[in-house]
Amino acid sequence: MKQDDAIKKALKRQPYAELSPDFASQTIKKIYRIEARRRKRLFILNLCGLAGASSGLIFLAGYLMRNYWHAFKLTMPSLNISPEAIIQYRFGFYIASLILILAITDYYARHFFFKKKRKN
Amino acid sequence: MNHSDEIIYIKRILDGETHLFSYFLSQYGNAVFSLIVRIIDSKEDAEELTQDAFVKAYKKLNSFKGECSFYTWVFRIAYNTAVSATRKTKVILPVIDESIINRISDEDAIAAFEENDNENLLMQLDIALAQLNMEEKTLITLYYNENRPIADIASIMNLSADNVKIKLYRIRKKLFAIISANTQL
Numbered sequence: 001m002k003q004d005d006a007i008k009k010a011l012k013r014q015p016y017a018e019l020s021p022d023f024a025s026q027t028i029k030k031i032y033r034i035e036a037r038r039r040k041r042l043f044i045l046n047l048c049g050l051a052g053a054s055s056g057l058i059f060l061a062g063y064l065m066r067n068y069w070h071a072f073k074l075t076m077p078s079l080n081i082s083p084e085a086i087i088q089y090r091f092g093f094y095i096a097s098l099i100l101i102l103a104i105t106d107y108y109a110r111h112f113f114f115k116k117k118r119k120n
Numbered sequence: 121m122n123h124s125d126e127i128i129y130i131k132r133i134l135d136g137e138t139h140l141f142s143y144f145l146s147q148y149g150n151a152v153f154s155l156i157v158r159i160i161d162s163k164e165d166a167e168e169l170t171q172d173a174f175v176k177a178y179k180k181l182n183s184f185k186g187e188c189s190f191y192t193w194v195f196r197i198a199y200n201t202a203v204s205a206t207r208k209t210k211v212i213l214p215v216i217d218e219s220i221i222n223r224i225s226d227e228d229a230i231a232a233f234e235e236n237d238n239e240n241l242l243m244q245l246d247i248a249l250a251q252l253n254m255e256e257k258t259l260i261t262l263y264y265n266e267n268r269p270i271a272d273i274a275s276i277m278n279l280s281a282d283n284v285k286i287k288l289y290r291i292r293k294k295l296f297a298i299i300s301a302n303t304q305l
Contacts, residue, residue, distance in 0.1 A: 011264050
């Protein structure tokens with residue numbers, strides 16, 4: 001059947017259509033998107049699995065300890081702070097607040113500086 | 121790149137090197153597109169279907185066991201994608217009476233297409249080729265244009281090798297019948 005030269009020639013004469021030049025890049029982009037979605041789905045699935053397993057373990061622990069619950073007595077520890085220590089704590093808190101304010105100011109100053117630099 | 125190299129590439133893609141899939145796109149993209157564009161007759165739709173076929177191939181890549189070449193495998197996906205797409209759109213093709221096709225002898229059909237310099241015959245063939253259905257267009261494209269062996273075509277189209285041969289004989293007779301009918305008019 002390979003001798004059907006007329007059919008071969010007629011097929012070859014038909015206008016040759018070519019893919020657009022960006023076909024490969026568009027397709028690979030689409031594949032990357034699919035891959036990213038798949039990985040995200042897998043991550044969520046793993047997270048759900050871990051959460052389920054953790055919940056199960058907590059529930060199991062609670063179930064196994066059901067006979068001991070009545071013996072539990074939760075008491076908060078009492079804090080005894082002397083008046084001298086309160087002054088020291090206040091000073092420490094004051095210094096920490098100052099450092100925090102300075103750090104926040106520095107962060108925003110840098111942020112605006114680089115934003116302005118990028119705009120220029 | 122040979123078959124075993126392609127399998128290594130596929131393993132690497134499955135291990136996370138997604139960018140390597142661009143090799144298969146550049147290697148087989150145009151061949152798959154040229155098959156689909158002959159079936160669909162619309163360049164834009166054919167390009168979209170080619171992309172769909174490759175995306176499907178990527179998604180199913182872990183099911184590729186290497187029993188056939190990647191070429192055959194991706195063409196099977198592309199053919200099935202094109203079949204699914206054409207199912208939605210109804211194309212009306214002229215019906216050729218089966219008895220007319222059956223009356224044509226093998227010798228007549230073989231002799232008719234031996235000559236390749238007859239301009240009138242080539243023009244008539246152009247018209248006749250457009251009247252073939254999707255399966256027939258795929259068969260002749262793969263056999264005459266892509267020069268694929270019968271076994272590959274059978275694998276792509278999910279047919280037996282004997283069935284492919286019979287269908288190719290029938291296509292030749294059908295083309296002969298269409299040309300005869302057109303020249304008698």
